[in-house]
Amino acid sequence: xxxxxxxxLETFRSETRAWLEANCPPEMRKPATSDDDVFxxxxxxxxxxxxxxxxxxxxxxxxxxxxxxxxxxxxxGLSAAEHKVLRSEMGRIGARPPLSSFGIWMLxxxxxxxxxxxxKKEHLPKIAxxxxxxxxxxxxxxxxSDLASLQTRAESDGDDFIITGSKIWTSYANYADWIxxxxxxxxxxxxHDGISFILFDMASKGVTTKPILLISGYSPFCETFFDGVxxxxxxxxxxxxxxxxxxxxxxxxxxxxxxxxxxxxxxxxLGQIAADSVGSDAQGKLDDAMLRGQIATxxxxxxxxxxxxxxxxxxxxxxxxxxxxxxxxxxxxTELNKRRYEILMSAGGVDALEWESERSRQxxxxxxxxxxxxxxxxxxxxxxxxxxxxxxxxxxxxx
Amino acid sequence: MALVLTEEQSMLRDxxxxxISDKAPVSHLRQLRDSKDPTGFSKELWxxxxxxxxAGLLVPEEFGGSGLGFMExxxxxxxxxxxLMPSPFLATSVVAASALNRGGNAAQKSEYLPKIxxxxxxxxxxxxxGAKHRPLQTVLQAVRAGNGFRLSxxxxxxxxxxxxxxxxxxxxxxxxxxxxxxxxxxxxxxAAKGVAIERTIMVDAHNAARIExxxxxxxxxxxxxxxxxxxxxxxxxxxxxxGAVAAEMVGLSDEVFGRTVEYLKNRKQFGKLIGEFQAxxxxxxxxxxDIEITRAATMKALQALDADVAKAASSVAVAKARAxxxxxxxxxxxxxxxxxxxxTDQFDIGFFMKRARVCEELFGxxxxxxxxxxxxxxx
Numbered sequence: 001x002x003x004x005x006x007x008x009l010e011t012f013r014s015e016t017r018a019w020l021e022a023n024c025p026p027e028m029r030k031p032a033t034s035d036d037d038v039f040x041x042x043x044x045x046x047x048x049x050x051x052x053x054x055x056x057x058x059x060x061x062x063x064x065x066x067x068x069x070x071x072x073x074x075x076x077g078l079s080a081a082e083h084k085v086l087r088s089e090m091g092r093i094g095a096r097p098p099l100s101s102f103g104i105w106m107l108x109x110x111x112x113x114x115x116x117x118x119x120k121k122e123h124l125p126k127i128a129x130x131x132x133x134x135x136x137x138x139x140x141x142x143x144x145s146d147l148a149s150l151q152t153r154a155e156s157d158g159d160d161f162i163i164t165g166s167k168i169w170t171s172y173a174n175y176a177d178w179i180x181x182x183x184x185x186x187x188x189x190x191x192h193d194g195i196s197f198i199l200f201d202m203a204s205k206g207v208t209t210k211p212i213l214l215i216s217g218y219s220p221f222c223e224t225f226f227d228g229v230x231x232x233x234x235x236x237x238x239x240x241x242x243x244x245x246x247x248x249x250x251x252x253x254x255x256x257x258x259x260x261x262x263x264x265x266x267x268x269x270l271g272q273i274a275a276d277s278v279g280s281d282a283q284g285k286l287d288d289a290m291l292r293g294q295i296a297t298x299x300x301x302x303x304x305x306x307x308x309x310x311x312x313x314x315x316x317x318x319x320x321x322x323x324x325x326x327x328x329x330x331x332x333x334t335e336l337n338k339r340r341y342e343i344l345m346s347a348g349g350v351d352a353l354e355w356e357s358e359r360s361r362q363x364x365x366x367x368x369x370x371x372x373x374x375x376x377x378x379x380x381x382x383x384x385x386x387x388x389x390x391x392x393x394x395x396x397x398x399x
Numbered sequence: 400m401a402l403v404l405t406e407e408q409s410m411l412r413d414x415x416x417x418x419i420s421d422k423a424p425v426s427h428l429r430q431l432r433d434s435k436d437p438t439g440f441s442k443e444l445w446x447x448x449x450x451x452x453x454a455g456l457l458v459p460e461e462f463g464g465s466g467l468g469f470m471e472x473x474x475x476x477x478x479x480x481x482x483l484m485p486s487p488f489l490a491t492s493v494v495a496a497s498a499l500n501r502g503g504n505a506a507q508k509s510e511y512l513p514k515i516x517x518x519x520x521x522x523x524x525x526x527x528x529g530a531k532h533r534p535l536q537t538v539l540q541a542v543r544a545g546n547g548f549r550l551s552x553x554x555x556x557x558x559x560x561x562x563x564x565x566x567x568x569x570x571x572x573x574x575x576x577x578x579x580x581x582x583x584x585x586x587x588x589x590a591a592k593g594v595a596i597e598r599t600i601m602v603d604a605h606n607a608a609r610i611e612x613x614x615x616x617x618x619x620x621x622x623x624x625x626x627x628x629x630x631x632x633x634x635x636x637x638x639x640x641x642g643a644v645a646a647e648m649v650g651l652s653d654e655v656f657g658r659t660v661e662y663l664k665n666r667k668q669f670g671k672l673i674g675e676f677q678a679x680x681x682x683x684x685x686x687x688x689d690i691e692i693t694r695a696a697t698m699k700a701l702q703a704l705d706a707d708v709a710k711a712a713s714s715v716a717v718a719k720a721r722a723x724x725x726x727x728x729x730x731x732x733x734x735x736x737x738x739x740x741x742x743t744d745q746f747d748i749g750f751f752m753k754r755a756r757v758c759e760e761l762f763g764x765x766x767x768x769x770x771x772x773x774x775x776x777x778x
Contacts, residue, residue: 269778275778294778295773296772301721303714305692307696309400309401314403385684390680396664398675
């Protein structure tokens with residue numbers, strides 16, 4: 001970086017810091033406490049609080065719901081270096097993301113790479129502005145880890161496809177406006193070669209959803225059924241029958257997102273949270289030596305993972321990243337997040353067992369604990385991730 | 400600062416790797432061990448190091464050094480870790496040079512730093528006294544005597560202690576074991592009256608010694624830094640050493656891992672390459688992830704040291720703790736996956752296991768640094 005670039009970046013940092021100080025409401029400077037506290041956008045979106053609305057609208061107006069997307073598509077047009085500065089300045093004051101969205105985390109990057117101009121112009125600005133909420137139609141009852149064996153079929157009918165089949169684990173399908181979906185357009189080709197990546201409105205005739213009750217007592221996922229849904233062929237992203245390329249690219253972003261899930265809870269050190277329930281001795285040490293050791297070991301690993309996540313971004317910027325590295329991060333990040341919640345449950349003891357009470361905010365902790373168990377399953381299981389690392393990065397032989 | 404090497408740093412790595420892999424592969428260590436070499440490292444190689452500017456890598460240019468940073472020192476350490484080259488680089492060029500540069504007065508710097516840069520002076524920090532690294536537990540005593548001090552006590556794991564030209568000794572001038580106040584660093588001539596040195600042949604065949612000081616007299620000019628206030632200087636110097644050893648362990652882990660993956664791709668059992676077995680694939684993949692995370696944590700620590708040594712403690716604790724557990728895992732998996740071959744002395748992998756054990760103890764093991772992080776975070 002030249003001196004003048006470095007100086008510009010410092011100016012950007014001080015301006016950003018001042019703007020965030022002036023514009024981020026105090027209520028938005030701490031992590032969301034529950035799913036209801038997160039703003040997801042969409043046709044039927046409601047703000048859970050006034051500060052949430054203010055924060056979202058101010059960030060949207062700067063294009064900072066998607067800071068690094070081009071301005072013409074509703075983004076902030078920031079360089080990678082500026083984006084890093086913005087993230088670190090938001091992190092400094094604990095500012096939460098103004099908008100949570102599968103459109104931002106998953107579909108957007110895939111559209112930017114594989115979408116045609118009409119698709120980008122149609123969909124990206126609505127994602128940036130939180131107008132359309134997306135869901136992901138990937139897994140099927142018989143296509144989980146072996147995703148490419150999916151059976152939902154799209155049959156040609158003039159300028160349209162007629163889509164029939166079902167999806168499972170569709171996150172928030174019951175709230176979503178549109179779906180990005182993998183469908184089989186050529187049943188005679190090899191399993192990876194006959195798949196297309198297609199977009200359609202969830203309000204289309206023939207689409208139904210059914211929430212799945214999970215062990216957490218929540219229903220973040222649905223079964224989704226397609227009964228002869230008519231979708232224009234123009235809605236295919238990329239080339240027909242080459243949808244697997246788009247799917248894989250998108251999965252890398254999904255894995256990066258899931259590996260970062262643990263970071264959302266960052267605030268007070270875990271050891272201090274534990275001290276609330278476990279207590280401390282006269283020297284201020286946690287009154288449970290074994291738990292204290294577990295927490296400290298967790299903290300070491302978490303700090304090291306954060307450094308690795310930072311390095312992964314820097315490597316990508318420098319063009320030195322291995323494309324499968326997100327699988328490594330996904331594996332470690334999700335296992336670590338499960339460890340965090342095992343520790344939180346252990347630290348909380350009896351208090352963390354309450355499922356229905358005001359005191360426990362309706363069992364927020366045990367429900368979150370159970371939710372984390374899906375982290376190492378969704379978006380590719382830990383075992384699938386390790387297999388990818390072994391084959392694609394280490395080049396080990398076999399299957 | 401990005402967590403990737405700059406172009407200059409990549410060039411430095413390539414030249415260090417070129418020299419070290421060419422002149423000092425693992426067979427070099429084996430040869431020194433088997434011949435019971437009295438010096439314990441190659442003087443010729445050390446001169447080559449000096450000529451390439453590595454001996455004075457951290458020394459400011461005004462004292463004949465290269466004036467580079469801890470990131471660069473870490474790059475050289477990582478390469479040393481790959482072949483286990485015995486070298487005065489850690490004790491002299493990283494730890495002692497940092498102690499002199501950070502704590503020394505003008506006279507001390509101009510006397511010693513140029514000699515470190517040109518490779519003519521070997522120096523080392525004498526810190527540990529008990530079985531475990533506990534800097535604040537220092538009890539080696541220094542009492543005022545006339546214009547100077549008289550030192551009595553014992554030190555262990557003094558790296559290069561039997562060949563050093565200068566000891567930097569942590570001593571207690573006041574207070575009791577466990578207290579921060581009352582620690583002082585002294586420059587001690589190993590040839591001074593009352594100094595007894597015993598070379599200790601260690602498990603890793605690298606240099607170490609026990610030294611005993613019996614009423615050793617030093618002048619007031621021998622104090623490095625301030626009397627009674629040496630803890631802050633010592634913290635910084637130790638953290639620099641920890642960052643460097645973490646980098647050595649990253650190099651060591653990466654090399655063991657590379658050799659192990661190669662073995663998985665070549666060894667056949669049950670009519671298959673053993674690398675086809677999922678049980679081994681997943682363990683190899685987990686180890687890969689561990690090493691990459693530890694590498695990033697170590698780079699982060701070295702960068703933090705370059706930014707401000709006084710504020711790097713937590714990053715360094717994370718790096719040294721991770722490096723310890725990762726290297727331990729890497730060498731254990733390395734031996735296990737090599738099967739019976741891994742247990743033979745003829746095969747190199749055992750050398751890595753032995754060195755990793757010593758690196759783990761050097762400047763505090765993973766438990767020590769995990770404890771430091773817990774204290775820093777207030778629980």
